[in-house]
Amino acid sequence: MIRVFRTLLMSSVLVSAGLAAGHPAWAQGIPEGGAPSDGNTDTLDTITVTATKSGENVYDALSGSSVIGRDQVQTQVQPGSVSDVLRLVPGVTTQTDASDPGTGVNVRGLQDYGRVNVLVDGARQNFQREGHGANGTFYFDPEMMKSVDVTRGPVSTVYGSGAIGGVVSFTTIDAGDVLRDGTHFGGRVKGVWETNGPAPLIHGEVAARPSDMFDIVGAATLRRAGDFTDGNGNTVAYTAQDLTSGLVKTRIRPADDHEITLSALRIGNEFDGGLSTIYGTRAVADTFTAGYRYTPPDSSFWDLSAKTYYTTTDVRQRALTGRDAGGFKDFSIGTFGVDLFNTSRFDTGTLSHQLTYGGDFFQDNVETFDSYGTSAQLTPSGERFVAGAFIQNKVNYASWLEVIGALRYDSYELTGDNTETKGTRLSPKITVGVTPWEPITFYATYAEGYRAPALVETLIDGFHPPPISTGRFFPNPNLKPEIAHNVEGGVNLRFNDLLQDGDQLRLKVGTYRNRVDDYIEQVFTLFPLPGGYQYQNIAQAVLRGVEVEGTYDAGTFFVGLAGSTVDGKNTRTREGLKSVPPNRISGTIGFRALDGKLELGTRITAVGEKRDAEEFGFEGDAYALVDVFASYKVNDDVTAGLVVQNLFDRQYVQYLNIYPNPGMTAKASLSIRY
Template sequence: MSVATLASGAASAQDVSPVGAAARQAPSASGETALDEITVTSTKTEEKAIEALAGASVVSADTIRAIQPDRVSDILRQVPGVTTQEAHNDPGQAINIRGLQDFGRVNVLVDGARQNFQSTGHGANGTFYLDPELIGGIDITRGPVSTIYGSGAIGGVVSFRTRNIEDILKPDELAGVEQKLGGGSNGYGFVNSTSVGARLPNNAVSAFGQFVYRNSTASRDGGGILVPDTGSELKAGNFKLNINPADGHFLTFSALVQNFDFINNGSSLTGARFRSVVDAQTYTWGYRFAPTDNPLIDLNMKGYYTRTDDARTFVRDSANRTYGLLGARPGNQVNVDLDTVGFDIFNTSRFDTGAVSHALTYGGDGVFDDVRTRDAAGGYTSAFTPSGERRLLGAFVQNEMRYGDWLRAVGALRYDAYEIKGGAFGSSGDRISPRGTIGVSPFPWIEFFGTYAEGYRAPTLSETLISGVHPFPAFTILPNTNLRPETAHNLEGGVNLRFDNVLRDGDALRAKLVGFSNDVDNFIDSTSVPSSTLVPVAPGFPAALCRIVPRAPCAPLPSVQYNNIARAELSGVELEAAYDWGDGFASLAYTHTDGINAATRATLVTVPPDRLAGTLGFRFLDRRLTVGTRTVWYDARTNTPPNGTIPNTKEFALVDLFASYEHNDWIRADLTLSNIFDKRYIKYLDLDRSPGFQARGSLTVKFATK
């Protein structure tokens, strides 16, 4: 087991989604680490992550289990180049890669299905709902080298695999049940996970089901101060069916249903109070045809449907009565629904031309979003998250070439086309984006690589059609139907290091160092515009009356609008390393990112501060007992805009202790002591404080038959 690993488990023949099932592995007697496992997000073909010619990282199932997270952010904080934005009174998460986030710049997948939900407010403009107890592995590729995975991913791809039958059954087991009970202090609450799986002896059919219940309560920060409304209730079901009707043919079906119930008074903790019930559903179906006797055919077809329905009920107004003066009454409803239908079809043909071997991948994908907003409580939500439709279509071809053991090259082209419609407005566009990569390995233990890749992101409905007056303090937000798509130009270079038997027989050292420079032309950002509008300067005064009521409490204030800036420039360095010597392990991850508006030289708000994370663990009792510590240090960020919603943050460090004991194949106990020094802090991009000291423990019992 290691933390912040560079890979996930090998893809299973039964999983036709791009990210396959992670193998359940105990620590290897040879000292081999999870850094040698398989990743697929940068090329759609399987390769060891340490050999990926890109910034690729994956968190394994064992790492997730040891952390015992209650939010996705707990898992990702030790992955270089990746951070999150969250409101602790809302279970939703947003992912930031290399300073880019919001509106699909990071393509988030759950079992291969895109998660495109977005509701504009003070927080992130693009969130997804996924409880960590459902996650079986995470595969990450940073930068637009991963645009083969879908339109818009100029920041990167984060692909979540939910748990499946391989997570509870060994290869020789036919049926089993796994029961986990967990609990903790300071808001962690109670969690139950029940998993059941069964398969036929020849593996022709397998079925898996998981039920998760979580009940968390309000937490206190490191100063002992209660952070209101940080509790929630979750009920979730995860179901999968795999069918292998004949050699080379594989069918998969999955259904993930989550229901989150929580109440809060906005991201500022002082706004109007709403109760939210979020219904998040993901359904996938797939087919893979991979005959063993024909290397030209490895066909993957996936279709999916996702739905996120955020149903909010108005409970009471804020102190300035903003909603009440607009006619909102307790019980009024607000709904933000986003339905996504998508497909991904591709084939990989493997062949040789002389001394050069090829893996030629070609295919297409499509995404169809339908946004419906209904607002009977003030009208702000429907104004800031407009209804409409969006269509993204793409086609791609990629050739991975290898000459001997020392030279590799990847050449790829992707074609993107988009169309958005809302009311009487419509826009469209298209573009071809190239990628070229060279990898040179002068010695077996080192490989240098360099990449130039472009990415293309179309403007969204909200960026284009958002229109209304912000609640007090009031200002007008204007639509912009002339937005142009963003185009990313990414230069990236790195080195992969692989050493075995360094200090003792059987140990393993792996490291990946990556530097990048990503220039985004026509970057879309929220800016002030010269036009001014009469807006209220008194709480609750209706903006519509400013132009018709004499001596109204109004003043001309600048308006805000999404606009294209000439260029955003982002650059940085990422380091990830792990060493495993069998009786212990250590890992290190470092992130440095710079990002500016090239016209104003101002730092981009979404660029996080430097971060350094490390893990040290030891194994005892014939490697059945693992104990260790995780540490993460965040630099300060003190140059945020003075009138923005994101606060400056101070430098801080967090220290966790963890222990895991596997009594045998049937019983496992885990203990995590998080933030042991009870540090009081706000993580950059968050709007409220994270929990102070928190103890989390769980007991897992399994029964299986062969």
């Protein structure tokens, strides 16, 4: 490891010597919740951390990055699931089972088995299970969300191995989200009534800040959802779900330069569902984190962050019907990880450097049990250890040029029944940004990513559970890692006082081409006889697309736009990739009145059809949805809201999902802070 780090350091110095970059513009912009600067509120552009780990404005970031804040979500969406939140982000979609609240995240047509690195408070969510739905899901309560930070593509070298699709990082609330400045104790109670289910929800938060050295927050949610009806008015069976969640987070500041953060989050879901067999399921996801920051204000060398975490997801099922009635299954994965990095800032002549370097590792331990033995073979037990080190230099020159050079070293080792595989690789990244005029920045990036095979992909072995027989599944200990070669470019626009005093325009437009060598996909093989299914490296997959995201805010009204096109092909067969979602665009227009206390608007979303994966049994029809939202701030402590989704009761099935989506759903909420 010493030799590896020495190689990384020397390589970074060589890269940095030829780089020059400009200080990014720091402009007033649209806040997390989308509220304008109306003379009463000072606003700044939201900050993305996943782009470079050092934090920068979204519309300055030289990448496809987006941040969705709590205020925007609570006002415009009132989410009942993670999918309600992520559909606001261009290039991002989800795969869900209507009877299972677990969510699979898809970024730019890549999902499952760690292709998208999903984090909660910096802790990886690595649960994977072979099945008919997404083969990589996580459980989360959006009421606990402070913000979600998304960077698309394999450009987040500093955020760990495997993320050839991108990084989706959720941050949970802290005491500062509950307490007003200068107060020592307080809380918030929120109630929601959802008509299509129905689904009552109660959420509570309480926080204390006895001094500047210590604060703590506790939160809990209880949601009871019944079976919903689709756009045709038919009840979709087995869509009822019970959610119970709890969060405790504390921050300790023993001195001005030091901060310790401890958090514990539990998400518990209970639901019934299945295809040929109905199972009663309890899914429990725990996330424990311990973080440390050292940020002395008088030092340009130290900006240190260290985090260790342990996450576990345990899904226990009891068969309620069929030949296996009374039988039990248990799928459990525990992930222990460490993430350590530091950022040093210094100048060499006319160049200003922001050098970030560090390392990380995690270990997955998968344990499965099936009283009838079948599912334990299809989701086999085993261990996977992944480690890496990185160095990144962001170099600034004058105010018009910025260059980021980075290298990441990855290694992995996977062990199971009589199987052991391992591998290593060095992945580079180079980004160039040019700002010819202060409000406009052009950028281009070349980045590589590396994803080690998952335990399921390598070790799966057995037959499909009865009564449906689709043949044998074969292991493949010779699977090679996937290697992504991503080229992308774009433009960021940041205009103030464009059409009138105080208005703001922010816009990001980008295009990309991501070539994934040794792409892993499940295919049918004739040998060994009588044949069956196996995960194999297909020669190459190429994904390309365009993304646009922007907003214009004039105070009394605002307009938002988010859209993406994605096309993906298996270059060997020229067939479409089943994981590539259809094209999508959404537009939002809203108005504010009564000194900003009242906000109301509508969002229209159009989704194209999907036909190039029909041979896999997947296709999608085009559809359009209309949502409306309204929020009224009664006073500083009381807010009432109303959101109506699928206003015209459209019947549709989101691509990759099996069941239809809900028809018209109204959500009324009341939030009281004390």
